Amino acid sequence: MAELKRNCELCDEEASVYCPCDAAYLCNVCDDRVHHANFLVARHVRVEICRVCRKFAGKRISGVGKTSPAGIRSRACESCSPELEEEEEDDCVSSTSSSCVSSTSSSASSRRRRSRRRSGGAAVAVDEKVEGILVNWCRKMDMKENNNSNVVKMVVEVLSRCMGKMTILPFRVLLAAAFWAVIRTRGGGELTRLEQISGVPGQLIVATESRLARVVKRRQTREDHEEGWAES
Structure with missing residues (x-):
């Protein structure tokens, strides 16, 4: 080996x-x-x-x-x-x-095998399978109900941008990290509470969130460059 x-x-x-x-x-x-x-x-x-x-x-x-x-x-x-x-x-x-x-x-x-199934339609798969879990997490985190749909939409967007790049991690870890990335910027929720709800260790959530942020940033930079070339 x-x-x-x-x-x-x-x-x-x-x-x-x-x-x-x-x-x-x-x-x-x-x-x-x-x-x-x-x-x-x-x-x-x-x-x-x-x-x-x-x-x-x-x-x-x-x-x-x-x-x-x-x-x-x-x-x-x-x-x-x-x-x-x-x-x-x-x-x-x-x-x-x-x-x-x-x-x-x-x-x-x-x-x-899961990675191959995800490719070619990650955003749709995330949307269908995860929305209920995210709404449930929002409720357990005592977030305002009128904000739940926006939070869910933003988490799905983050996951859709990262699914093809971070398939080595369990999906629940990615989900918890993306959820934390969104609610942290909106000033809502405590990490310890999310740790209890998701079953994912807090330190792993934070570490994965940092990696998610880097992946999203790299993809956004690449898309900006592609748009710039298209306009020139």
Whole structure:
């Protein structure tokens, strides 16, 4: 398997774990912070990354405080650690590693299939499937009812501009980030409340919102250039 040269999605430090549920690589510190948010995200099963060869180390963890302490790199895998000498433990680690790799590959294939289904009609798909969820979130965020339709329309517009560029992330994470981007600029709602409603960790919402903003800005710049060339 190829070396995983990935950094933490939140702080850009060297990643120690991969969380398939959030489709995110995290360092030890950010992993503990994100999965300490509530008991639901604490149950996410993460895969450790070997500190030596940078491949999946074959150990799955869940809960809070299960990775190495802050400032200490993740453990070595079976191939890189001379300390793993017991045959039973080796068999267990090897079996778990195969399971993790298989699960991750399956998840990646599933994301690619969803990406192909989305292409060619992203805006329509978002409109039909998400409007009800967004209206429900607006209500739970205690937003003014007469503003709900505008919020929904703006969130759908943001998602339509980014769907083809950020398919690696779970759709609910993208939805929560786009929703937060819209209501934050309108001065409404609290991040902790959205975290509870959506089930997406607050730090992941904020990090994804920043990435959404960059994608939207790049696309807007490209469209402006194209319009300029058309007019000249």
